[in-house]
Each structure stands twice: as structure tokens, then as C-alpha cells.
Amino acid sequence: MGGAFAQGATHPAAPATAISATEINAEMERKNTGALADSVLRVLPVESGYNVGVSVVRRSQVDGKTPPDAIVHDAITEVYQVIEGGGVLVTGGALEAPTPFPIDGAIVRQIIGPSSSGTVIVGGTRHRVGPGDIVVIPPHTPHGFVEITSERIVYTLIRVDPQQLLELRSGPDQ
Numbered sequence: 001m002g003g004a005f006a007q008g009a010t011h012p013a014a015p016a017t018a019i020s021a022t023e024i025n026a027e028m029e030r031k032n033t034g035a036l037a038d039s040v041l042r043v044l045p046v047e048s049g050y051n052v053g054v055s056v057v058r059r060s061q062v063d064g065k066t067p068p069d070a071i072v073h074d075a076i077t078e079v080y081q082v083i084e085g086g087g088v089l090v091t092g093g094a095l096e097a098p099t100p101f102p103i104d105g106a107i108v109r110q111i112i113g114p115s116s117s118g119t120v121i122v123g124g125t126r127h128r129v130g131p132g133d134i135v136v137i138p139p140h141t142p143h144g145f146v147e148i149t150s151e152r153i154v155y156t157l158i159r160v161d162p163q164q165l166l167e168l169r170s171g172p173d174q
Contacts, residue, residue: 017044019054027056028083028154035060035067038111038157043169051166053159055111059087059145060152069144070095070121074114077160078137085153086130091143093124113165118142129153 019041027039036059043053057080059069066087072095080089095118101108108114121142127135137143145153159166 014047017042024056024083024156028058035062040111040169042171043110043159043161043166045164045168049162051159051161051164051168053111053157053161053166053169055157055159056083056154057157058152058154059148061148066145066148068119069146070118070142071112071144072098072116072118072142073112073137073139074116075139075161075163075165076113076115077139077162078143079158079160080129080133080135080137080155081158082129082131082133082153082155084131085148085150086128087145087149087153088147089127089129089135089143090121090124090146091127091135091137091141093121093142095142096120096122109165110167110169113159113161113163121146 023041027041030037030039037057039056041054041056043051045051059067061067095116098116098118100114100116101112103114121144124142126146127133129135
């Protein structure tokens with residue numbers, strides 16, 4: 001039989017953070033041009049142990065085609081939940097011609113953490129995704145959309161940052 005757990009005995013409760021559907025919907029409609037928009041809503045510390053980032057990502061076809069998409073993160077776990085549209089996401093395999101992002105660049109510090117992009121993913125598993133689907137992508141797992149089957153795909157993205165590499169962002173005005 002399991003032992004007893006004392007709630008709140010070790011750590012005081014930290015405040016929860018709510019992100020409203022209104023804020024998510026506003027981000028879905030904002031900056032709706034170009035092939036990719038990754039709007040970071042929050043990056044918050046959790047008990048000084050890790051950071052959690054929340055974004056809304058929009059990927060669009062360009063001239064009726066899916067732009068190349070192949071990336072791997074060194075430390076960040078990503079959790080996608082599709083809100084709108086559909087596509088085929090490849091996970092696993094290997095990046096062809098990986099190129100690290102500049103470690104001191106804004107995209108690494110504010111959005112994705114240390115990562116590399118490649119020309120294509122060789123091998124891997126294809127996942128057809130649509131509204132309501134969730135995909136968990138651990139660090140060191142190449143991933144990318146090889147096909148967007150609608151005009152665009154929109155998903156919320158939760159980034160778990162155990163090394164606290166991402167710059168904190170507490171609200172929409174920061």
C-alpha cells in the first residue's frame with residue numbers, strides 16, 4: 001500500500017496562470033501573413049525548477065505548397081495541440097545538414113532554446129494531425145510539418161524548459 005502525502009507541507013502554493021481563449025484567438029488572427037508565426041504568450045518559472053512557455057503558432061502554405069520545416073531542440077520538450085487546420089507532422093529520424101541557430105540569438109533566448117534546423121528529416125514517423133490532436137515532442141527529436149493540408153494550421157505550443165534557458169515573459173504587454 002502506498003504512503004501518505006501531505007499537501008502543501010514542503011512548498012507554499014504558487015499562483016496559477018490562466019491564458020484566456022480571447023487572448024489565444026487574438027493571437028490566431030494577428031500577424032496572419034507569411035509561412036510561420038510563433039507568438040510567445042508567456043514563459044513562466046515553476047518552483048525555480050524549470051520554465052514553461054506558452055505560444056500560439058500559425059503555419060501557412062506558400063503558393064499552395066508547404067514550406068520546408070525540419071528542426072530539433074537540444075533541451076526543450078514541446079507539446080502541440082492543434083486548434084485549426086491539419087497537416088502531416090514527421091517526428092524522429094535524423095536532420096539532413098543540421099545547422100545550429102546562433103546561441104546568443106533572440107530566437108534561441110526567447111522562443112526555442114538551443115536548436116538546429118536542417119534541410120529535411122530523413123526517416124521518422126508521419127503523424128496526420130487535426131483539431132484537438134496533441135503531440136508531445138521530447139528534446140533531441142527531429143520534427144517538422146511535411147504537409148499542411150489546409151490553408152494554414154494553428155496550434156498552441158507548450159515548451160517545457162528544464163534548464164531555464166528561455167527568457168521569462170509574464171504577460172501580453174511584456
